[in-house]
Amino acid sequence: xxxxxHCQQVDSINKTGIVRGKQxxxxxxxxxxxxxxxxxxTRSSRRHQVTIVDIAQELGISKSTVSRxxxxxxxxxxxxxxAVLDAVKxxxxxxxxxxxxxxxxxxxxxxxxxxxxxxxxxPKVIIGAQNVLAEAGYNVVICHSNESYETEVANARxxxxxRVDGLLVSHTKETRNFDHFRAFQRRGIxxxxxxxxxxxxxxxxxxxxxxxxxxxxxxxxxQTGRRRIAHLAGPDSLTNxxxxxxxxxxxxxxxxxxxxxxxxxxxxxxxEKANIYVNHLLNLPQPPDALFTINDPTAIEALKVxxxxxxxxxxxxxxxxxxxxxISALVEPGLTTVAQPVNExxxxxxRLLLRQLTSELDVEPETVVLPTELxxxxxxxx
Amino acid sequence: xxxxxHCQQVDSINKTGIVRGKQxxxxxxxxxxxxxxxxxxTRSSRRHQVTIVDIAQELGISKSTVSRxxxxxxxxxxxxxxAVLDAVKxxxxxxxxxxxxxxxxxxxxxxxxxxxxxxxxxPKVIIGAQNVLAEAGYNVVICHSNESYETEVANARxxxxxRVDGLLVSHTKETRNFDHFRAFQRRGIxxxxxxxxxxxxxxxxxxxxxxxxxxxxxxxxxQTGRRRIAHLAGPDSLTNxxxxxxxxxxxxxxxxxxxxxxxxxxxxxxxEKANIYVNHLLNLPQPPDALFTINDPTAIEALKVxxxxxxxxxxxxxxxxxxxxxISALVEPGLTTVAQPVNExxxxxxRLLLRQLTSELDVEPETVVLPTELxxxxxxxx
DNA sequence: TTCGTTACCGGGAACGTTCCCGGTATTTTC
DNA sequence: GAAAATACCGGGAACGTTCCCGGTAACGAA
Numbered sequence: 001x002x003x004x005x006h007c008q009q010v011d012s013i014n015k016t017g018i019v020r021g022k023q024x025x026x027x028x029x030x031x032x033x034x035x036x037x038x039x040x041x042t043r044s045s046r047r048h049q050v051t052i053v054d055i056a057q058e059l060g061i062s063k064s065t066v067s068r069x070x071x072x073x074x075x076x077x078x079x080x081x082x083a084v085l086d087a088v089k090x091x092x093x094x095x096x097x098x099x100x101x102x103x104x105x106x107x108x109x110x111x112x113x114x115x116x117x118x119x120x121x122x123p124k125v126i127i128g129a130q131n132v133l134a135e136a137g138y139n140v141v142i143c144h145s146n147e148s149y150e151t152e153v154a155n156a157r158x159x160x161x162x163r164v165d166g167l168l169v170s171h172t173k174e175t176r177n178f179d180h181f182r183a184f185q186r187r188g189i190x191x192x193x194x195x196x197x198x199x200x201x202x203x204x205x206x207x208x209x210x211x212x213x214x215x216x217x218x219x220x221x222x223q224t225g226r227r228r229i230a231h232l233a234g235p236d237s238l239t240n241x242x243x244x245x246x247x248x249x250x251x252x253x254x255x256x257x258x259x260x261x262x263x264x265x266x267x268x269x270x271x272e273k274a275n276i277y278v279n280h281l282l283n284l285p286q287p288p289d290a291l292f293t294i295n296d297p298t299a300i301e302a303l304k305v306x307x308x309x310x311x312x313x314x315x316x317x318x319x320x321x322x323x324x325x326x327i328s329a330l331v332e333p334g335l336t337t338v339a340q341p342v343n344e345x346x347x348x349x350x351r352l353l354l355r356q357l358t359s360e361l362d363v364e365p366e367t368v369v370l371p372t373e374l375x376x377x378x379x380x381x382x
Numbered sequence: 383x384x385x386x387x388h389c390q391q392v393d394s395i396n397k398t399g400i401v402r403g404k405q406x407x408x409x410x411x412x413x414x415x416x417x418x419x420x421x422x423x424t425r426s427s428r429r430h431q432v433t434i435v436d437i438a439q440e441l442g443i444s445k446s447t448v449s450r451x452x453x454x455x456x457x458x459x460x461x462x463x464x465a466v467l468d469a470v471k472x473x474x475x476x477x478x479x480x481x482x483x484x485x486x487x488x489x490x491x492x493x494x495x496x497x498x499x500x501x502x503x504x505p506k507v508i509i510g511a512q513n514v515l516a517e518a519g520y521n522v523v524i525c526h527s528n529e530s531y532e533t534e535v536a537n538a539r540x541x542x543x544x545r546v547d548g549l550l551v552s553h554t555k556e557t558r559n560f561d562h563f564r565a566f567q568r569r570g571i572x573x574x575x576x577x578x579x580x581x582x583x584x585x586x587x588x589x590x591x592x593x594x595x596x597x598x599x600x601x602x603x604x605q606t607g608r609r610r611i612a613h614l615a616g617p618d619s620l621t622n623x624x625x626x627x628x629x630x631x632x633x634x635x636x637x638x639x640x641x642x643x644x645x646x647x648x649x650x651x652x653x654e655k656a657n658i659y660v661n662h663l664l665n666l667p668q669p670p671d672a673l674f675t676i677n678d679p680t681a682i683e684a685l686k687v688x689x690x691x692x693x694x695x696x697x698x699x700x701x702x703x704x705x706x707x708x709i710s711a712l713v714e715p716g717l718t719t720v721a722q723p724v725n726e727x728x729x730x731x732x733r734l735l736l737r738q739l740t741s742e743l744d745v746e747p748e749t750v751v752l753p754t755e756l757x758x759x760x761x762x763x764x
Numbered sequence: 765t766t767c768g769t770t771a772c773c774g775g776g777a778a779c780g781t782t783c784c785c786g787g788t789a790t791t792t793t794c
Numbered sequence: 795g796a797a798a799a800t801a802c803c804g805g806g807a808a809c810g811t812t813c814c815c816g817g818t819a820a821c822g823a824a
Contacts, residue, residue: 099780332714399799481810
C-alpha cells in the first residue's frame with residue numbers, strides 16, 4: 001500500500017504516470033504529487049574528498065575561520081591557525097582549485113598553443129615561458145594543434161571553457177581566420193603571439209628579425225661565391241615565412257643578383273614535400289649552387305637528398321638552415337644556420353603576458369623583436 | 383550626520399572602531415552594529431562572462447531549462463531548445479567548465495608528467511597519449527619536472543589541487559620517494575607509469591622489454607667480433623636503466639665473456655658527464671672496442687668525442703644507442719640503436735588509464751611490455 | 765468523468781571555496 | 795567610566811553549473 005508522505009493516508013492515492021523511469025503518485029486529500037527518493041549512492045563508493053567544512057566540523061569552528069587560517073593571517077588567532085594547519089596535515093586536505101577559481105573567476109592558468117612539439121624549437125620555447133610563468137604563480141596548460149586548423153579551434157574552445165587567464169600562441173600553418181583568438185580578446189583575456197602571428201590583431205607579439213636573419217644567411221652565401229641561390233620557403237600564410245623570403249630577396253637585390261622564380265619554392269613544411277622539391281631543384285637544367293631553407297629540419301632533409309645523389313657539400317652545393325636546432329651541429333657536414341634565441345622567445349612572451357595579467361588598467365600591446373645570429377658550419381665553407 | 387540604517391535615527395550613534403579600513407558604528411536604540419557598504423566595482427571593469435542564467439533571463443525561462451537544452455534532449459521542447467541554441471550563438475556563450483567540474487566533481491582532464499621534453503622521446507609519447515585521450519573526451523595538462531624531484535612534487539600537488547581525473551607519469555631520475563604519487567591512489571585517482579616506474583606501487587605500467595633489447599644490442603656487438611664492450615648506464619634509480627644493464631650482463635654471460643667492472647659506468651644522463659666518461663673509457667690502458675649506451679643522445683655525444691679524437695667508427699670502436707631517435711639516422715655514421723615503439727607507449731598508457739577511468743568497479747592494474755627492435759646502422763658495421 | 769500518461773518547465777539544493785559584514789569580548793584612550 | 799579601538803569569529807551570499815523533484819497542461823483510455 002502506498003502512503004502519502006504528507007498526510008500519511010493510504011487511500012485516495014492515485015498513480016500519475018512514470019517520469020524518468022520512476023512511478024509518481026498523487027494524494028487527493030493533500031492535493032500533492034510525490035514519488036519515492038532514489039537510493040543514494042553508498043558512502044563507500046562515493047569517495048569524498050576532505051573539504052574545508054570537514055576540518056571546520058572537526059575543530060568545531062566555522063568554515064570561514066578555516067578559510068582565513070589557510071590563506072593570509074588577518075583576523076585569525078595564532079592558536080586557531082595552528083590547529084587548522086595541523087588538521088590540514090592530519091587529514092591530508094587538498095584545496096579544491098576548481099571551487100577557488102570559480103569564486104575568484106580566475107584560474108591562475110595560462111594556455112600555450114603550439115602547432116607541433118616534436119622538433120626542438122617549440123618545447124624549448126614552452127620551457128622558457130613556463131619558467132617565467134611558474135615564478136609568477138601561474139600554471140600552464142599546453143595544447144598542440146598538430147598544424148591543423150580544426151584542432152586549433154577546438155583547443156581554443158577548450159581553453160576558453162576552462163577559463164584560462166591568458167594565452168600564448170603560435171598558430172598553425174593553415175590558420176587564416178583568427179576569430180577563435182579574437183574571442184579571447186573580446187572577453188578581456190590577453191593573448192600573446194610568438195614566432196607566428198596574425199598581423200591584423202592588436203595584441204602583443206614576440207618574434208625574431210626573420211628578414212635580417214635571412215638577409216645575413218643569403219649574404220653569407222653570396223660572399224662565399226654562390227650565385228644561383230635557391231630558397232625553400234614556408235607557406236605564405238606564415239609571417240616568418242614571408243619575412244624570410246623578403247630577407248632572401250633583399251640580399252639578392254642588394255648584391256645585384258636577379259631573382260630566378262624557378263629557384264624559389266613555397267611548400268607546406270612536411271619533409272616528404274621537402275624531399276620532392278630538393279630533388280626537383282637538383283634536376284633543373286641549371287641546378288642551384290646553394291640552398292637556403294625555411295628551417296633546419298628542411299635543410300637536413302635537403303642535406304640527406306644531396307648526399308644520397310653523390311653531390312659534395314659545400315663544394316657542389318651549399319646549404320643554410322634557420323633556427324640552429326641542436327641537430328644541425330651533429331649532421332655531417334655541420335649545418336650553417338641562423339640561430340634564434342629560443343629560450344628568450346618563451347621568456348619574453350611570458351613576460352609580456354604577465355604584464356597584461358598583473359596590470360589593473362589596459363596595457364598597450366607591444367611587439368618584441370629578438371636578434372638572430374648566423375652560425376657558420378661546414379655546409380657552406382669547407 | 384550618521385543615520386542608523388534601521389531606525390533612521392541620527393543621534394545615539396557611536397563609533398565602534400575601524401575594521402578592515404572601514405569605520406563601524408553602533409546604534410544604541412536599535413542595539414545594532416553597522417557600516418556602509420563599499421562601492422562595488424563599476425559594471426565596465428567587472429567583465430561579466432555570459433552565463434546560463436543570462437540566457438535564461440533573456441528568453442524568460444529558467445536556468446534549468448537552458449541547462450537541459452544545452453546537454454541531452456530529455457524533457458525539452460524542440461522549439462525551446464532551438465531558441466536556447468540561437469541565444470547561445472548570439473551571445474557567444476561559453477560554458478564554464480570550472481563550475482561544471484565542481485558540481486560533477488570530475489574535471490575531465492588527465493595530467494601527464496614527464497621528466498623533460500626537449501628530446502624526441504617524451505613529446506612523441508605525449509602525442510600518442512593525447513590522441514587517445516582526446517578521442518575519449520579528456521583534456522590533457524602536461525607538466526615537466528625537469529628531472530627535479532622537488533618540481534615533481536610541486537607538480538603533483540598542483541595536479542591534485544586542480545582535480546585531474548587521472549595521471550600518466552614518468553618520474554625523474556632523482557625520485558626515490560613516491561608518496562606524492564600514492565596520494566593520487568589514496569584519493570582513487572588512477573595512475574599509470576610509463577617508461578620509468580616504481581616497482582613497489584600497485585599501478586598500471588607501460589614499458590618496453592629493456593632487458594631483451596639490451597641483450598640484442600650487446601649480442602649484435604659480440605657477433606660482430608667485439609669483446610671489450612663498455613656500457614654507459616643510467617642512474618640506478620631508474621628501472622629501465624637497471625634492466626638495460628641486466629640485459630648487457632645477460633649477453634656477456636651468455637657468450638662467455640667476463641664482465642669488466644671498469645667498463646660499466648653509471649651516470650646521471652647529462653651530456654657533460656657523458657663526455658667525461660667516454661673520454662675516461664678511451665683513456666683506459668685497454669680501451670673498449672665497443673660502447674653500448676643507455677640512450678641515443680648519450681651515444682651521439684660519445685660519437686662526437688670519439689670522432690674528435692681521430693678514432694674510426696666502427697673500425698676502432700663500435701657504438702650502439704637505445705630508442706632510435708630520428709637524429710640517430712642523421713649522424714655520420716648512422717647510429718645502431720634499439721628502437722622502441724614510442725607512439726604505442728603513449729597510446730597504450732592512455733588506454734590503460736581510460737580503462738580505469740571508465741570502469742565503475744575497481745580494475746586490476748596491468749603491466750604492458752612492448753617489444754623493441756634492433757636497428758643496425760654504420761656505427762657497428764661498415 | 766476519472767484515471768493514468770506524456771511532455772514540459774521551474775524551484776531550489778548542492779559542489780567547495782571566498783568575501784562581506786555583523787556580532788561579541790577584551791583592551792585602550794581620554 | 796564611557797567611548798573608541800582591537801581581536802576574533804560565524805553566518806550567509808555568491809560563483810556557474812547540474813540534479814532532483816514537484817507542478818501543470820493536454821490527451822487518451824476506461
